[in-house]
Amino acid sequence: MQPERLQNVAQLSASGSVEVQQDLLSISMTTTRDGADAGTVQTQLKQALDTALAQARQAAMPEQMEVRTGNFSLYPRYNKDGKINGWQGSTELVLEGKDFPRITSTAGKIQTLTMGNVSFALSREQRARVEGQAQTQAIERFKAKAGEISRSFGFAGFTLREVSINANDQGQSPRPRMLAMSAKSDMNESAVPVEAGKSTVMVNVSGSVQMVAQPVRP
Structure with a gap:
């Protein structure tokens, strides 16, 4: 049995990102x-x-x-x-x-x-919430890019062949205002001063689409 011959297939990727306060x-x-x-x-x-x-x-x-x-x-x-x-x-x-x-x-x-x-x-709840937003963003961009590529090649639309979704978060450097250890005796009954940074949660959608001549719903 001969392998399927791929024609009019486009490989592409798109990403979405949301910046959020570390919690x-x-x-x-x-x-x-x-x-x-x-x-x-x-x-x-x-x-x-x-x-x-x-x-x-x-x-x-x-x-x-x-x-x-x-x-x-x-x-x-x-x-x-x-x-x-x-x-x-x-x-x-x-x-x-x-x-x-x-x-x-x-x-x-x-x-x-x-x-x-x-x-x-980021807490699990915060990461899950923000990942959902970034994923929606990435998927919409993937669909828009697939439609644009299909039209640029003279096709009416596309169907999805395969897709992969990956998420990660990149933490910006926090700014903890650390007290010197020699000042420990002055810290009695006082809060340790700290300042959180932010994380950027990114979701990447990659895959392939079949460009088609007849109008289809993506």
């Missing part, structure tokens, strides 16, 4: 400890994390501020002879959600950990 904040709180004994270092890290967890859980609220533990590490230090001469470790607590004031205020109150990183993103 998900994540703050990482960390601390490090070191000492001669691994057990002592581990205990100190656990105490620091437990205290921070207890404080953070008081303000936790589903979707608005979720609390979870992050990375925990404990590793030896070596002297110039290659022998262990101490231990060092770190632990992490992550505050994440949509309620920026609640998250930043909680981060400012935690004293056993210091702020390690601030990041912004």
Whole structure:
């Protein structure tokens, strides 16, 4: 059986994009400890994390501020002879959600950990809503381009052969106004100042159309 011979087929693509404010904040709180004994270092890290967890859980609220533990590490230090001469470790607590004031205020109150990183993103709900808008935009542009190409070649219209839809978002650089760690003592009971950026959600529609001589409904 011979493969189908393609005639009057056009390959094309179109995209749609929507810019939206990032609505998900994540703050990482960390601390490090070191000492001669691994057990002592581990205990100190656990105490620091437990205290921070207890404080953070008081303000936790589903979707608005979720609390979870992050990375925990404990590793030896070596002297110039290659022998262990101490231990060092770190632990992490992550505050994440949509309620920026609640998250930043909680981060400012935690004293056993210091702020390690601030990041912004889109929540699933926000991304889904904006993707729908960008997808509608991309599809309409794809159809318009297909019609224009068909008419330019003297055809009356087109039928869709195959199509692929891909979405992604590109975050613009946020502008977190980070406080110096040396100023931690001045942050008691105060919110950590942050400022979110924006993301551009893009949807690309690509595929092929069959150009036809008779009028058709795209």
